Amino acid sequence: MAQVAMRESPGRSFMPAAFRNAGADALCMVAVLLLAALIIFLFGGAAMQRVVTYAAIMLTAVLGLQIFSGNSGIVSFGHAAFAGLGAYATGILTMPAALQRTALRDLPQFLAGYELSFFAALAMVLVLAIVIGLLTGTPLLRLTGSSASIATLAMLIIVYTLLVAGREITRGSQPFYGVPREVGLWTAVGIASVALVAARLFRETAFGLATRAAANDERGAAAVGVDQRTARLAAWVVGTVAAMAAGAMMAQFLGAFSPRDFYFDFGFTLLAMLIVGGMNSSLGAFTGVVVTIAVIEIVRRFEGGGEMFGLHLPVLFGLTQGVLAIAMILVIWRRPTGLFGERELNLLRRPGGRAIPASAQPPLHVEHDRLAADHLSRRYAGVVAVDDVTLAFDTDSITGIIGPNGAGKTTLLNMLAGDVEPSAGTVSIGGAVRAASAFRFARSGVARTFQNIRVFPAMTVLENVVVAARQVEPDLGQAEAAAMRELSRMGLEKSADQPAARLAYGQRRRLEVARALALKPRFLLLDEPAAGMNAVETAELVSILSAVRTERRIGVVLIEHDMRLVMNLCERIVVIDHGRVIADGTPAEVQNNPAVIAAYLGSRTARAKTASETTANETA
Structure with a gap:
């Protein structure tokens, strides 16, 4: 657009x-x-x-x-x-x-x-x-x-x-x-x-x-x-x-x-027409019908037999369906998305053009609220991923969750976002206990990003954000304007009309954050938002998150392995090891906590010891 x-x-x-x-x-x-x-x-x-x-x-x-x-x-x-x-x-x-x-x-x-x-x-x-x-x-x-x-x-x-x-x-x-x-x-x-x-x-x-x-x-x-x-x-x-x-x-x-007349043959013809033209667009349906009807009319002239190029053709029952099947297979082989692809005409859209953002919106201030986990646990068969965690996160704060790999950080975040049902315990938003349901949590003010990026690749960059904005804005026009504001914040406005699949990795990360912010959340949960970014992109992300927190007074909870980002951005740090909270405090307090030092350095020492033993065995 x-x-x-x-x-x-x-x-x-x-x-x-x-x-x-x-x-x-x-x-x-x-x-x-x-x-x-x-x-x-x-x-x-x-x-x-x-x-x-x-x-x-x-x-x-x-x-x-x-x-x-x-x-x-x-x-x-x-x-x-x-x-x-x-x-x-x-x-x-x-x-x-x-x-x-x-x-x-x-x-x-x-x-x-x-x-x-x-x-x-x-x-x-x-x-x-x-x-x-x-x-x-x-x-x-x-x-x-x-x-x-x-x-x-x-x-x-x-x-x-x-x-x-x-x-x-x-x-x-x-x-x-x-x-x-x-x-x-x-x-x-x-x-x-x-x-x-x-x-x-x-x-x-x-x-x-x-x-x-x-x-x-x-x-x-x-x-x-x-x-x-x-x-x-x-x-x-x-x-x-x-x-x-x-x-x-x-x-x-x-x-x-x-x-x-309305059984398998009819159903197959409908599918063939749609697949030939392109299933994902009305343009594909339109052109698929035109092309397929032309093929059917030509083939039917020979289905009953006759002369062609001097050759006598016998009666061939089912020739029409057979030709349709071959045509469909050829199209799937050569053009899996159909003859006309998966996009519409888009006559008024200028792909790659600079989208013009709407007039600025006054800063959005969120009232004080709390996201709380009460004795939260999650078990997978015999494995305890999260073990009796009780935490509370307030708006107008930035909290970092850190810990060794496999400590249970992402599982905890998934439960806080309603994406995973706890084996025990509850999650409450603003004092109200919520049953696990990701889309209801999102509508209640909890937005999130994923460790493995989950953008919508077949949709445009703008549509990715409009999907979220549409949940909180009264109409499509205001949703588009809100989406453009978030894309401009993340430096993606020039890519608004491109399919999200074309974005570079770092841009996809920023798109996911823009999409989450379009929900106007009270809490923003980020799972390794700087993963795969270079130092410049990471610094830009820190600046953006700080500005969002100042502007909207929302609560930010992030999982991150980049300690420089965590220490520079977060006011509070929660450390998890083996599914349990082992430290909770300011960056300075956490850095000097013996349990944290043991969790990190202990695992490193064990790895170093294993490596040295392996080297010694090979030498021997």
Whole structure:
């Protein structure tokens, strides 16, 4: 985003840059779709108009799949089932009553005799889609990754089985006929245009950002307040609505259909279209449908046999699906992210350009608060990582946690951040005891960074920080402005529009800190923030953290092995060894503590002794 939303006057702001950019992209794709439809309408025959109508219907279904799978990273087979449910619901609601009495003699009374227009039926189908999306998504999305994908496949099989078994409603495996054919070129193109706009804008909403962040790194997303289940459920419901809308159009486009029309072949075609174009963007869905429909139309001319280049071709059943499979394999081999990659058009974005920060925000002062660990312990099988630790950290203070490798420092920090559940003891924020939940701790004012950097590599630098800012700011415009302030603080504003994957190691460290600060935390937990940085970068980090503490009066708790950083920055130092606190005091007190000297020098002496014994043995 070349420019972030800036406040024009109190109570009024420009449209967020992300939405401006997404809107421009969507309008461009809609313009191409409408232009193609107009050309076909004016110069193409009935057969070509039918092909474009079918393509628009498939585009709506593929966009429904992209809204969920493209943002969540979970491949779904269930959207084919939703299209089938939309088709049967529309067929029942729009079928003439007289024909319904003969074709569906045993139809339950509460479903009979509606005879609605297509758009009236579509409205009812969309409401039904929201209900079905919530009912299926709530239990299904408790799973993640391949488990969730397998669950969607099971759902496809279940829906197919129910459609075949429900003969009184669906006519079973027999064709469901008699549906009015009211969906033509402009109806299909109009609904597909709405789906295009919805899919492109969804990426930039709070739900879209959160879903993409969780797909990149679940722990990292939780640490900035993302409730991944809620975010994925939103994407699932919106995708369900689009898929059932496509099914509703398909019903009145075909006029007659059966459960097999919405089973494996249909689901495979949807996935092939999305993978060929690029799963992670609406542009990929759009171009994937165009390319795949062109391939299908060409291949179908030879599927029934005939002459080609003087050769007689036999009838080849399944040739279309076979060619689609080969095309999908070739694309995955040569371009794993699809023909058009994983990014959108971004017409209003200037990659690498200097982002203009919003007007400065008055210093944020946090009221006095306390983060406390009470008799905290954590055991892994027979290993005690943290053993009965009781500590309290106040705002407007900087505390360093040090200790030998394996002392339990990171485990303690993970429990303080809600990322790990204690085996015993409690963690409280402001006096309120919190059950372990990383995203709830983040929303309660505890931000953190990780020992192993957890940025969102497929998202831009600005989007990485906006995900966090969106949890505390009232709208996207203010979240963008807050994110730019933190990026400017960390010297990353020029990289705002670059994918985070392109940043150097030290820049990623600073990005993670900027993302944590965007949460406006009361406590900032840093796990080895200077690891991998050179002396200049470390000095800059010390300066930034000191300024943040002065400006916001927040509590900073950091784990660090760089003793110079710890001694220069921290007012209090806690030393942990074998999971227990062995010292707690000022830097001077800790430096002269016999237990600390023994913990550090003892381990070094043991290593030196082992090394000398090994050398002596080799000499002998």
